[in-house]
Amino acid sequence: MADDRDPNKRDFIFIAAGAVAAVGAGATAWPFIDQMNPAADTRALSTTEVDLTAIEIGQQIKVMWQGKPVFVRHRTANEIAAAQRDDYASLKDPQKDAERIAQDDGQPGRAEWLILQANCTHLGCVPTFVQGSSFGGWFCPCHGSDYDTSGRIRRGPAPANLPPAPYVFLTDTSVRIG
Amino acid sequence: MSGPSTYEPKSGFTRWLDKRLPILRLSHDSFVAYPTPRNLNYWWTFGSMLSLCLVVQIVSGVVLAMHYIPHIDFAFDSVQRIKRDVPYGWLIQPMHAVGASMFFLAVYVHMFRGLYYGSYKAPREVLWILGCLIYALMVVTAFLGYSLPWGQMSFWAATVITNILGALPFVGESIQVWIRGGGAIDQATLNRFYSLHYLLPFVIAGVVALHIWALHEVGQNNPTGVEVKSKADTVPFTPHATIKDLFATSLFVILFAVFMFYMPDALGHADNYIRANPLQTPPEIVPEWYLLPFYAVLRAFDFNIGPIDSKLAGVIGMFASIGVLFVLPWLDTSKVRSMRYRPIAQQCFVIFVAVCIGLGYCGGQNPGKILVPTTFSATLNWVEGGQIEQRAIAADSAGAFDDAADAAIASLPEGAALPAISRTGETIGVVRGVVGGAPQVLELSAATVDELEAKITEAKAGATAAPYFQVTRTTPFAFTVTRLSQILTAYYFLFFLVILPVLGLIETPRRVPDTIAKPVTGQAQGAS
Numbered sequence: 125m126a127d128d129r130d131p132n133k134r135d136f137i138f139i140a141a142g143a144v145a146a147v148g149a150g151a152t153a154w155p156f157i158d159q160m161n162p163a164a165d166t167r168a169l170s171t172t173e174v175d176l177t178a179i180e181i182g183q184q185i186k187v188m189w190q191g192k193p194v195f196v197r198h199r200t201a202n203e204i205a206a207a208q209r210d211d212y213a214s215l216k217d218p219q220k221d222a223e224r225i226a227q228d229d230g231q232p233g234r235a236e237w238l239i240l241q242a243n244c245t246h247l248g249c250v251p252t253f254v255q256g257s258s259f260g261g262w263f264c265p266c267h268g269s270d271y272d273t274s275g276r277i278r279r280g281p282a283p284a285n286l287p288p289a290p291y292v293f294l295t296d297t298s299v300r301i302g
Numbered sequence: 303m304s305g306p307s308t309y310e311p312k313s314g315f316t317r318w319l320d321k322r323l324p325i326l327r328l329s330h331d332s333f334v335a336y337p338t339p340r341n342l343n344y345w346w347t348f349g350s351m352l353s354l355c356l357v358v359q360i361v362s363g364v365v366l367a368m369h370y371i372p373h374i375d376f377a378f379d380s381v382q383r384i385k386r387d388v389p390y391g392w393l394i395q396p397m398h399a400v401g402a403s404m405f406f407l408a409v410y411v412h413m414f415r416g417l418y419y420g421s422y423k424a425p426r427e428v429l430w431i432l433g434c435l436i437y438a439l440m441v442v443t444a445f446l447g448y449s450l451p452w453g454q455m456s457f458w459a460a461t462v463i464t465n466i467l468g469a470l471p472f473v474g475e476s477i478q479v480w481i482r483g484g485g486a487i488d489q490a491t492l493n494r495f496y497s498l499h500y501l502l503p504f505v506i507a508g509v510v511a512l513h514i515w516a517l518h519e520v521g522q523n524n525p526t527g528v529e530v531k532s533k534a535d536t537v538p539f540t541p542h543a544t545i546k547d548l549f550a551t552s553l554f555v556i557l558f559a560v561f562m563f564y565m566p567d568a569l570g571h572a573d574n575y576i577r578a579n580p581l582q583t584p585p586e587i588v589p590e591w592y593l594l595p596f597y598a599v600l601r602a603f604d605f606n607i608g609p610i611d612s613k614l615a616g617v618i619g620m621f622a623s624i625g626v627l628f629v630l631p632w633l634d635t636s637k638v639r640s641m642r643y644r645p646i647a648q649q650c651f652v653i654f655v656a657v658c659i660g661l662g663y664c665g666g667q668n669p670g671k672i673l674v675p676t677t678f679s680a681t682l683n684w685v686e687g688g689q690i691e692q693r694a695i696a697a698d699s700a701g702a703f704d705d706a707a708d709a710a711i712a713s714l715p716e717g718a719a720l721p722a723i724s725r726t727g728e729t730i731g732v733v734r735g736v737v738g739g740a741p742q743v744l745e746l747s748a749a750t751v752d753e754l755e756a757k758i759t760e761a762k763a764g765a766t767a768a769p770y771f772q773v774t775r776t777t778p779f780a781f782t783v784t785r786l787s788q789i790l791t792a793y794y795f796l797f798f799l800v801i802l803p804v805l806g807l808i809e810t811p812r813r814v815p816d817t818i819a820k821p822v823t824g825q826a827q828g829a830s
Contacts, residue, residue, distance in 0.1 A: 160480050160481070160483055160494060161479065161480055161483065162479060162483055162484045162485070162490070163483070163490065166483065166484045166488075166490060170485075186581050188580070188581075189485075190484065190485030190486065191484050191485050191486030191487070191488040191580070192485050192486040192580075193580060193581050209724070209725075209726060212725040212726075212727070212728070213725075243461075243465075246613070247461075247462045247465050247466070247587070248458075248461045248462055248465040249458070249461075249462075249583035249587065250580075250581060250582065250583045251583075258755070264583075265583060265585050265586075266583060266585075266586065266587055267601075267669060267670075268670055281604055281612070281669075283611055283612065283613055
């Protein structure tokens with residue numbers, strides 16, 4: 125046969141067929157892999173609106189955003205002062221308080237409102253706000269990480285500050301997270 | 303290994319079947335006539351216990367799946383309902399939960415056996431790797447299953463472990479979201495964990511079949527590590543191994559029953575009887591006992607290694623501690639299989655077992671727990687009475703702040719005590735000092751940091767006339783659980799990566815007795 129005398133043509137057919145099969149296998153596998161990613165309804169829950177009027181000064185609430193807890197804290201004047209003073213303290217993950225309260229659209233935040241993702245950056249536990257703790261802020265009970273009144277890591281195994289949740293002020297008394 | 307089949311169909315039907323599907327022949331050759339070494343000890347009986355465990359887990363699990371509801375609002379209640387309301391649920395649910403622990407107990411003994419007698423060496427490398435694969439699948443299956451009751455430990459174990467995957471560079475976050483099916487552990491996660499928990503045991507069963515196939519191809523190792531030389535060195539599997547396995551398995555089942563009937567919760571964590579709450583972390587998060595050693599390895603890395611941060615280093619360490627088992631056949635360079643004839647390796651092995659148990663202990667403890675009594679001390683300086691003097695610091699640039707501060711301190715009145723700098727901005731700050739009054743010094747010491755801080759607070763409250771305090775804390779080296787885990791982790795890897803490769807080259811093995819080197823039964827005098 126002609127094909128037997130022309131090995132290059134036969135090779136080409138093998139490679140071409142193999143390539144098509146590989147692409148086909150990949151294309152078949154992809155839907156079965158991608159189905160595990162967040163579904164449309166899960167993604168649709170990606171923003172949370174919070175009414176701030178109910179939160180007294182010195183209080184915080186935990187809200188769920190994308191299934192994760194978020195702290196919304198109404199800071200006292202003392203907490204704000206401590207947070208701003210410690211901008212120059214020796215920090216593991218240096219960041220200024222003003223950067224941490226900035227809104228998602230680039231506008232500056234308001235010093236009395238601190239909105240943070242509530243999972244410890246070590247292994248994801250939820251720290252508790254402890255009045256009078258070493259740095260005046262949150263303490264993680266799992267492995268003893270201490271955060272200050274700006275949510276910055278000050279002591280313990282956590283590698284980074286509590287990340288600010290992306291948010292914007294919709295009105296003076298409500299914010300949208302996400 | 304097995305040689306030609308010795309199966310002879312007895313009846314007309316079996317002769318008919320044998321020509322069409324020789325399944326009885328396969329069973330006969332595998333579990334009746336299969337030759338096993340004469341000298342196997344009781345450490346060789348754990349394989350059949352493991353088969354039993356797999357069957358128990360699959361049977362009890364399939365039954366539990368008939369009553370369990372994989373939904374975040376109902377999962378916790380449905381498990382309680384199984385225990386309280388479903389007929390014999392009180393028996394079957396603990397059977398499954400305790401069964402997981404018993405499965406791991408048996409697999410650990412089985413693995414240590416293989417390690418000691420060199421069952422991973424040629425020609426049994428594939429057999430060993432398949433075994434490691436089964437173990438890895440067991441770990442994943444157990445983790446998935448542990449999250450299903452949706453208690454506090456279930457939820458937070460899932461959170462911590464999926465967070466660990468997030469530590470991987472570049473792809474970590476995508477993988478984390480992909481596995482969770484959302485930003486956090488939620489309904490999507492529970493549902494897929496349930497599906498995979500149902501699937502994986504059958505994958506394990508498949509790999510077990512390959513494991514047994516490989517075993518029957520190369521034949522069993524034995525305590526001497528010397529290959530079986532003739533038929534005279536072996537006995538048929540049935541009745542010899544069958545009865546021995548049955549006896550050992552009976553003892554194992556008694557232990558199983560003691561836990562199942564009398565202490566079904568002894569091996570679990572009490573917090574898993576609290577419904578999962580994403581807003582509330584339990585005071586401690588620990589895995590089940592059988593994964594504690596790996597948890598200890600994970601937490602032992604509390605330091606950065608070059609560009610690798612501590613979290614990623616912990617993840618790599620944890621995976622490597624299982625991964626290293628897969629390449630063990632090529633790490634151990636010794637020509638001698640059984641450690642019975644390797645005096646130094648034998649001692650290193652005993653230490654290794656102790657290290658694994660020690661890591662298990664560390665994994666269950668608070669990592670900051672101090673193991674050797676240590677004294678923390680602090681010095682308090684203050685001035686009773688006196689006047690505060692203040693000087694402002696204004697530096698030209700942020701870099702010049704320290705010089706400006708020194709200048710400000712120098713400008714304080716002569717004899718001002720306790721100069722203290724507080725920086726209030728990039729270039730500005732305040733220096734305070736106390737003039738006059740009576741300087742005081744107080745030494746404090748305590749056994750823990752918390753006690754020391756309490757004493758400091760107390761001392762401060764006592765000296766009301768002091769404007770402010772200067773506290774110097776001395777932190778001594780404290781031998782904590784983390785330090786111990788680091789030492790144990792180092793030995794764990796040292797054993798595989800250094801001791802076994804090097805020892806194989808330099809160790810002088812013990813002499814194998816003639817009674818083993820030469821067959822004493824049969825007529826095989828010529829064999830060496």
